[in-house]
Amino acid sequence: MSVDRDQVLRSAAAQLTRKGSSTLDEVARASGISRATLHRHFAGRDALIRALEDLGLQECETALDLARLGEGSAQDALRRLIKEIEPAAGLLAFLVTENQLFEGEDRHEGWSRIDDRMAELFRRGQESGEFRIDLSTAWLTDALYGLVGSAAWAVLDGRVAAKDFSYMIAELLIGGAQRRVES
Amino acid sequence: MSVDRDQVLRSAAAQLTRKGSSTLDEVARASGISRATLHRHFAGRDALIRALEDLGLQECETALDLARLGEGSAQDALRRLIKEIEPAAGLLAFLVTENQLFEGEDRHEGWSRIDDRMAELFRRGQESGEFRIDLSTAWLTDALYGLVGSAAWAVLDGRVAAKDFSYMIAELLIGGAQRRVES
DNA sequence: CTCTCGTGAGACAAAATTGTCTCACACGGG
DNA sequence: CCCGTGTGAGACAATTTTGTCTCACGAGAG
Missing domain, CATH: 1.10.10.60 (Homeodomain-like)
Structure with a gap:
């Protein structure tokens, strides 16, 4: 077999x-x-890592496609993206720690494209007035990666329930920890 | 010398x-x-990693002390903590990726104490009504780690300015990406 | 059944990493 | 000045990891 x-x-x-x-x-x-x-x-360790990178890239692209970032409000699009990226979270959690991939000058171009698509979503949200403009799109993108990784770890370690994955990330990233009176 | x-x-x-x-x-x-x-x-690689862990632990404890988490509003305390933890961010960014430290059953007890102190801050904020209660203190703690790590990387890679470090983290963690009309 | 393909187990050498040692040298205190 | 301490360079063996190979086995197709 x-x-x-x-x-x-x-x-x-x-x-x-x-x-x-x-x-x-x-x-x-x-x-x-x-x-x-x-x-x-x-063929070897390198080839394995590259294959993992390719798989992660492909899953991210898929998630970005499925989330239809251009449709509806930027906020809703972001929520869809977080939901769609959940299956790739474990892989991403590993890849972001594999700094080796990002060191060489031949960093896989695929990541730039993904970064750009994410940043574009945040930029759209900023222009429409949904997102604040004092936080750069680059930072929002990095923060999304970080939160996805943290959430993946928290789920793996059993500190939080897997079903809360996308809710936790989206609520924190969009709304923050601060409690609002009403809105 | x-x-x-x-x-x-x-x-x-x-x-x-x-x-x-x-x-x-x-x-x-x-x-x-x-x-x-x-x-x-x-003595060897292990000893080096352990020394790094100890240094990181010590710096975190120092940051937690300097931030005086019990004083004033939880939000202000959190902002102080983020500011004080900045010097340790690089070290933390490495340690959080060194999953090895968290795998053995003899995980350094120091981390539990730090986690507890952070969670306690978030709990205080929740009880005072400053922080929302639908995001668990465990998640908020993990999210803080993740954002600190992401910010450290973003600064290292030159994607964001070092001077924005604590502002970016605090604003995103507390207020989120959503733009508010006024408040 | 027979044949083929993919696999597991293991042997083996090559390569990389680590731990240990020696020796020469520079610096600074006495 | 002289000496002790700490360092850099490098040799060396031990260990670990990797790459490659062979051989036997079992499932599935024909």
Whole structure:
């Protein structure tokens, strides 16, 4: 029976998220396959990481597409995006810690495109008056990444319920922690 | 001339933040010392990480003390905390990615104490009516970590100005991205 | 059934990393 | 000046990780 490449990648991401210095053997075991088989599918550690990056990129693009960022209010679009990105949260939580990907001058162009699409959403919200303009789109984008990663970790560690994932992020990012009297 | 242990630790943190899998030789070079000297001060990689953890813990405790979380409104206390924690942000950005520290059952008790102090601040804010109660203190605490880490990265990468550090975090965490008409 | 394909297990060498040691040198105090 | 301390450079072995290979096994197709 052929291994499910996609499933292997997800298991590998989970293992590497827990322990970034995991041995290829540990990664293979976590995926339920042998090191030999892992090596048949991915030439080496680098190739594995690149495959994870590609998968993460693809899932982000998909989420961005599904969220239809251009439709409706920017706020609603952002809520949709957060909901759609949830399946990729675990993978993202790993990739954002894999700073190696962002160091080389050959940083995958895909990330720029994703960043741009997110920043564009925030910019649209700012122009429509929905979002405040004293927080830059770059910061809002980074903050979204950070909150998604934190939420993914909080869920993994059992500190918060998985069902609250998108609500927590969206409410905090949009409304903040401050309580409002009424509105 | 004796090496400045504190300075070595900061350089090491910077290097390891950029590349978590840095060789001890790379870490030593980044600190401007030789591998031999690095090894004289820290028995090995583990010992180095532990020392970084201890330094981070100590800086967090200091920030928590300086912020005087019990005084004034919870919101003001939170703003003070964010301001005081800025010097430790780089170190924190590394430590939060060093999941290894949080995996073993012997997770450093110091982090629990810090988490508790932060959660206590949020709880106080909730009880006083300043903070909303539909976002758990655990999530608010994790979100704070995430935003601090994201902000540290954004500054390191030059996407945002260092002087905006505490403003960006505090404004987003407390007020959110939504624009308010007036209040 | 037989054959093929993909896999698991393990051996093996190559490469990378680490831990330990020695030695020479520079600096600063006495 | 002389000496002690701490350092840099590098050699070296031990350990770990990786890349590559072989072989046997089992499931599934024909």
